[in-house]
């Protein structure tokens with residue numbers, strides 16, 4: 001579904017992403033991890049058209065999309081969530097999601113946007129009435145709103161950027177299960193950038209690890225979490241917890 005080849009992003013003389021290649025299969029959840037500043041968001045920004053790559057190719061369903069503006073990329077079926085939710089506070093929850101649907105589906109049909117909003121809100125478990133206010137939403141609610149907005153754009157591929165920051169443990173598990181539900185019930189392929197690795201390792205099919213803008217490891221969670229390069233640069237003291245989560249993921253897959 002997605003084939004990324006030799007992706008590079010330079011900011012002046014600094015190379016934030018250096019020759020990264022990877023593929024994502026339809027229906028897969030790929031986890032993208034790496035220390036702060038390793039280039040994860042920069043990759044998302046290039047995939048979603050926020051800025052063009054300095055070099056490299058991004059093929060989505062066989063068509064080159066590198067350098068297209070965000071609205072064209074959304075209309076082709078790549079949706080994203082942002083690390084920091086910034087809803088329109090003067091609009092209701094429903095209106096925020098309908099607006100995303102109106103923009104993302106590219107059809108400019110109010111009816112279609114409303115239908116997309118209703119479906120997306122029901123999916124994430126937020127109220128579907130027209131007037132519910134954004135103001136009452138806590139961290140978990142705002143993350144759900146962010147997801148609903150992305151779903152309402154009708155994505156084939158969802159780029160989920162650090163959806164768990166600010167959540168407690170139960171909320172994190174719920175949010176991770178929700179991503180799996182979005183994949184299972186809507187057939188949406190997902191790339192998930194996340195810092196909280198135990199939860200990520202439980203849900204993803206495959207993991208890719210970045211360090212200093214370069215891909216240093218890729219594969220099944222169980223294999224990647226015991227890759228010495230990964231343990232050295234990233235997991236550190238978190239390694240035991242991550243390996244335990246990967247083992248649990250293995251058990252739940254092969255009972």
Ligand SMILES: Nc1ncnc2c1ncn2[C@@H]1O[C@H](COP(=O)(O)OP(=O)(O)OP(=O)(O)O)[C@@H](O)[C@H]1O
Pocket residue numbers: 011016034035036037038039040041042043
């Ligand atoms: N617009 C920009 N201009 C200059 N440098 C940038 C810009 N965006 C990102 N960078 C730099 O590129 C590097 C990669 O940043 P990026 O945000 O992609 O990392 P990340 O892995 O997403 O980090 P985090 O986990 O902290 O979100 C960092 O050193 C960052 O300072």
